[in-house]
Amino acid sequence: MSKLKLYNTLNRRVEEFKPLNPQNVGYYSCGPTVYDYAHIGHARTYIFADILQRTLEFNGFKVKRVMNITDVGHLTSDSDTGEDKMELASRRSGKGASREKKTVWEIAKFYSDDFMHTLNKLNIKKPDIICRATEEIKAMIGLVKTLEDKGFTYEIEDGVYFDTGKLPDYGKMTGQNFQELKKSLRAGARVEMTVGKKNITDFALWKKTPEGIKRQMEWDSPWGKGFPGWHIECSAMSMKYLGPAFDIHSGGVDHIKIHHTNEIAQSEAATGQQFVRYWLHAGHLLVEGEKMSKSKKNFLRLKNLAERKFLPLALRYLFLTSSYRQQQNFTWKSMIASQIAYDELTDITAQLKRSMQSGERVSISEEKLNKADAFREEFVESINEDLNTSRAMSVLWKAVKSNIPPGDKYDLLLLFDEVLGLGLSGIETEKEYQVPPNILELINKRETMRLQKKYEVADRIRKEIEKQGYTVEDMEKGTKVMPVKPYTGVGNEKKEFEKSG
Ligand code: AMP
Numbered sequence: 001m002s003k004l005k006l007y008n009t010l011n012r013r014v015e016e017f018k019p020l021n022p023q024n025v026g027y028y029s030c031g032p033t034v035y036d037y038a039h040i041g042h043a044r045t046y047i048f049a050d051i052l053q054r055t056l057e058f059n060g061f062k063v064k065r066v067m068n069i070t071d072v073g074h075l076t077s078d079s080d081t082g083e084d085k086m087e088l089a090s091r092r093s094g095k096g097a098s099r100e101k102k103t104v105w106e107i108a109k110f111y112s113d114d115f116m117h118t119l120n121k122l123n124i125k126k127p128d129i130i131c132r133a134t135e136e137i138k139a140m141i142g143l144v145k146t147l148e149d150k151g152f153t154y155e156i157e158d159g160v161y162f163d164t165g166k167l168p169d170y171g172k173m174t175g176q177n178f179q180e181l182k183k184s185l186r187a188g189a190r191v192e193m194t195v196g197k198k199n200i201t202d203f204a205l206w207k208k209t210p211e212g213i214k215r216q217m218e219w220d221s222p223w224g225k226g227f228p229g230w231h232i233e234c235s236a237m238s239m240k241y242l243g244p245a246f247d248i249h250s251g252g253v254d255h256i257k258i259h260h261t262n263e264i265a266q267s268e269a270a271t272g273q274q275f276v277r278y279w280l281h282a283g284h285l286l287v288e289g290e291k292m293s294k295s296k297k298n299f300l301r302l303k304n305l306a307e308r309k310f311l312p313l314a315l316r317y318l319f320l321t322s323s324y325r326q327q328q329n330f331t332w333k334s335m336i337a338s339q340i341a342y343d344e345l346t347d348i349t350a351q352l353k354r355s356m357q358s359g360e361r362v363s364i365s366e367e368k369l370n371k372a373d374a375f376r377e378e379f380v381e382s383i384n385e386d387l388n389t390s391r392a393m394s395v396l397w398k399a400v401k402s403n404i405p406p407g408d409k410y411d412l413l414l415l416f417d418e419v420l421g422l423g424l425s426g427i428e429t430e431k432e433y434q435v436p437p438n439i440l441e442l443i444n445k446r447e448t449m450r451l452q453k454k455y456e457v458a459d460r461i462r463k464e465i466e467k468q469g470y471t472v473e474d475m476e477k478g479t480k481v482m483p484v485k486p487y488t489g490v491g492n493e494k495k496e497f498e499k500s501g
């Protein structure tokens, strides 16, 4: 079997994956900040994380995956001067006539539930450990204390800061040296630097609640009442659950320059050893050339796709057709194409399952056996080539269209799906459709009219049923009702984004 190779941002090259322990892999993926809905940009990054986990498992590794939920400390500005996104969302929640004021805790619960629900619909495996920043404050304070004891921190009115000037290899993952990094951060800075900060690259480990202000989320610490910095959260939680050195850490590309760079700095300063061996980053999902994001309000949720009858797993299919490291531009046209391809795949899977159940397994010739083996090998080679899912998908289609016997084809599909996660093992021989009661009522009415030979009325009812998105087919025994293929009726390319906040 080919060896697993992954692109490691830390060394800027594709490398063979060799875990610290030959069988067990420790993997931490940065979780969401839960102040707004999960969108399909998040979906792309977490589908990538899921494919990575499944690929590791496919290669025989036992994976312990940890994911955090950021429910405190992520500021609106990267330079430690903005407002906490959670507190801001709570403050804004009461605005507008019909809107109810929500506490930060209610906001965190509501949006983390929405996020977990989204993962579930996309068939993303639940991480082994899901930890919330607000429940791990003790570990964070402990880590800041260690850094303080080792002389890497300084305290100013605003909080406790990490002195990046004290770490010779600060910023190593960015490929820029200290001076270049400082320069590029200065160029991108939109706000004044916090008073007392020594370097623009220094970052808050602990932010003090300013005099006269009462935050909803704040804790006592040796440096006064306050809250942890966003970066220290991930270092403290990942090392608590996976140890001071572990194998893989992932997130979106936006995390490379600041969040992950600072995680590396503070973790390695604290432990004196390499924090993480492989850093993997997913490219962004764009919409009209811009990053889909909560703050830009140009985002779409699964709910918006469902309104147009697109299935979450067809979105997963769409993401698998491109490399996780590249940016991907979301268009309705590509969504339609993916839904059509996904429908075809599930139809074929159902057919194969039917033919398996209906008869003896055909014995397979040497030639076809070799062919099936070759498909399997090529599939493994593809996913092991830095998770090349688009190539893996083309191998899948090659196998589907080949002349190997249905049983072997079906087995291959299910095997491939252990990595792809398109839900193929759950496909029934007859796809079952849930027909809503109002449609059933119309069907019955139509049936009655037909029995009474009132064909004109029956026809009008059929048209009404079709208008509501279902097709009617008269069979020998009864009527077959099916939803209109989800993608028909779409094609309206008008801009339609979720508005919230
Ligand atoms: P956030 O909740 O904004 O901290 O994001 C959680 C994760 O989703 C991070 O790893 C982000 O990099 C990732 N993410 C956010 N927006 C997008 C996007 N448009 N495309 C891909 N990943 C994204």
Ligand code: ZN
Pocket: 030, 031, 234, 259
């Ligand atoms: Zn993180």
